[in-house]
Amino acid sequence: MDGSQVVAALGALAHETRLRVFRMLVERGPAGLPAGVIAEKLDLPPSSLTFHLQQLLHAGLVTQRRLSRQLIYATDFAAMNAVMGYLTENCCGSDVVCVPVCRPAKAGKAAAQRKRTA
Amino acid sequence: MDGSQVVAALGALAHETRLRVFRMLVERGPAGLPAGVIAEKLDLPPSSLTFHLQQLLHAGLVTQRRLSRQLIYATDFAAMNAVMGYLTENCCGSDVVCVPVCRPAKAGKAAAQRKRTA
């Protein structure tokens, strides 16, 4: 991940509305949420929400998939990890204690389950 | 640290030039760098650099101190830690492995030294 990708990602998160959207999607995990639900919860005009979702999409922070009539948006945890990694490496001094790993709660539990079971 | 402070910090870092400036300051640690040196290294018109430094300053990511005729800018590691903490907590899912701690290399070495000596 290079500097300009990070700039794009940070720019996407550097907006009150988009940060709210992103946090909401993080909370939901891989299941994500349809655009309409997000618009309703945040009380946004549909076209405004689309504008912001495109920013997040172009920055690579969220994914989009169609489920019949709805378009589902979800956090791209790998991308967020890459951003965190860059910031930790380049913007946090050279004496960082450890690197955080971002992943949804359920995936975590599943992973723990797998480990325990194995 | 609340959402709008984070938005301000991310906005400050979400610019090619400012990210470069900030990385340069992180590298330098608490000693920081005078504006003139930064301007020269990045080949920027002085007034443009000032504009960007103000953004970083207002976002609370850097500190400013005067050393005779020069104004020295330095990373505020505590502020950067707060931003990383927010992102880890709110934008990384609820199954984060650990939280990174940002601090300059020399402070780290000094801390290690202190520990070893103690």
Place this chain on the structure above:
DNA sequence: TCCTTATTTCGATTATTCTCGAAATGTCGT
């Protein structure tokens, strides 16, 4: 096919950010 729902694209407007030369400010040495 036609209607309804979900969402996006278009387009026009307003607001914000960026850039950088010229002038002002603060500080030191003489």
Place this chain on the structure above:
DNA sequence: ACGACATTTCGAGAATAATCGAAATAAGGA
């Protein structure tokens, strides 16, 4: 006090981003 240096403030123009209604597209059901 004056001149030189480091940096900021001012101001105006150019570029980019945000807002959102209205029209267009996509998908499912009658």
